[in-house]
Amino acid sequence: MPRLRLPPVAASEITPEPVWLARRRLILAATGVPLAGLAGCAGAEDEEALAVAEPDDGPDGFRSAEPLTRFEDASGYNNFYEFGTGKADPARHAHTLPTEPWVVVVGGEAEVTGTFALDDLLRPHTVEERVYRLRCVEGWSMVIPWLGIPLAAVIRRFRPTSRARFVAFTTLADRARMPGLRLPVLDWPYREGLRMDEAMHPLTLLATGMYGRNLPNQNGAPLRLVVPWKYGFKSIKSIVRIDFTESMPPTAWNMAQPSEYGFYSNVNPDVPHPRWSQRSERRIAGEGGNLFARRIPTLPFNGYGEQVASLYAGMDLRKWF
Numbered sequence: 001m002p003r004l005r006l007p008p009v010a011a012s013e014i015t016p017e018p019v020w021l022a023r024r025r026l027i028l029a030a031t032g033v034p035l036a037g038l039a040g041c042a043g044a045e046d047e048e049a050l051a052v053a054e055p056d057d058g059p060d061g062f063r064s065a066e067p068l069t070r071f072e073d074a075s076g077y078n079n080f081y082e083f084g085t086g087k088a089d090p091a092r093h094a095h096t097l098p099t100e101p102w103v104v105v106v107g108g109e110a111e112v113t114g115t116f117a118l119d120d121l122l123r124p125h126t127v128e129e130r131v132y133r134l135r136c137v138e139g140w141s142m143v144i145p146w147l148g149i150p151l152a153a154v155i156r157r158f159r160p161t162s163r164a165r166f167v168a169f170t171t172l173a174d175r176a177r178m179p180g181l182r183l184p185v186l187d188w189p190y191r192e193g194l195r196m197d198e199a200m201h202p203l204t205l206l207a208t209g210m211y212g213r214n215l216p217n218q219n220g221a222p223l224r225l226v227v228p229w230k231y232g233f234k235s236i237k238s239i240v241r242i243d244f245t246e247s248m249p250p251t252a253w254n255m256a257q258p259s260e261y262g263f264y265s266n267v268n269p270d271v272p273h274p275r276w277s278q279r280s281e282r283r284i285a286g287e288g289g290n291l292f293a294r295r296i297p298t299l300p301f302n303g304y305g306e307q308v309a310s311l312y313a314g315m316d317l318r319k320w321f
């Protein structure tokens with residue numbers, strides 16, 4: 001059977017480049033950048049869009065002060081291909097997944113390995129709230145109040161050896177409960193990975209909740225990653241395995257389409273996806289939610305450059321996209 005490759009973006013999601021360019025001129029005009037003939041053209045909408053594009057996070061990046069995405073949008077419009085490829089499929093199908101009890105297997109290059117009940121994995125840690133932007137590679141973004149623990153704290157307990165250079169994550173693959181596994185869109189189970197320094201970065205969160213409650217199943221219950229400076233697909237859901245590895249682990253989207261999805265996948269407006277631009281995004285936040293989402297410029301590292309750019313010093317980010 002030929003592998004089915006569904007384009008992960010609907011044509012309607014992408015603003016044509018000329019529209020975007022016109023918009024950008026207005027935004028530049030609004031900031032006072034001199035552009036012949038355009039001064040004074042800035043409408044209220046564009047000034048608003050600009051305000052949303054400026055990250056307002058505090059020095060550590062832990063708390064965006066931007067308008068939050070409404071819970072109904074964050075839990076009703078997303079990707080979790082194990083439950084189907086439509087944006088409403090996860091909310092429609094994931095609620096039947098049993099997430100208790102839940103065990104996570106930890107393996108590879110670490111002194112402590114084994115099978116851990118979720119509670120044992122979490123118990124010694126204090127859950128923190130982090131308000132992060134998350135930008136999907138398909139072109140939308142949300143601002144979500146996550147609850148979780150820094151991945152670094154969890155990793156330290158397993159005492160990775162000096163050979164551990166990467167951390168690999170695997171999602172549950174339960175054919176009986178996950179109708180999307182019948183579609184050969186990806187080589188299941190869904191897999192993701194981070195370089196050790198990315199995994200240890202204080203922004204990287206192992207999330208267990210959002211909006212002050214447990215994660216809805218469609219958002220990756222009971223345990224998922226949130227890596228806010230990378231495209232959303234790096235934030236793997238419903239994790240059942242964590243492995244410390246010496247070499248770069250295979251990742252689901254990279255295996256499916258290596259020319260489109262690199263291992264690093266840092267948000268980068270200067271590197272277009274081969275089939276669409278990454279220069280702007282639809283910010284689904286505040287009143288009106290998805291229906292009135294505004295298009296705003298995408299920022300390098302999703303606006304977290306101050307915190308994470310140094311991880312990539314000296315790397316050609318066009319090559320290592």
Ligand SMILES: Nc1nc2c(c(=O)[nH]1)N[C@H]1C(S)=C(S)[C@@H](COP(=O)(O)O)O[C@H]1N2
Pocket residue numbers: 074077078079080081082134135136137171190218219220231232233234235236237238
């Ligand atoms: N296991 C798994 N994790 C996944 C996905 C998926 O299909 N399967 N989709 C990813 C993508 S593309 C995005 S944008 C985010 C979206 O979910 P969220 O809105 O709950 O963050 O989850 C990511 N994690």
Ligand SMILES: [Mo]
Pocket residue numbers: 079135136137138231232233
């Ligand atoms: Mo995504």
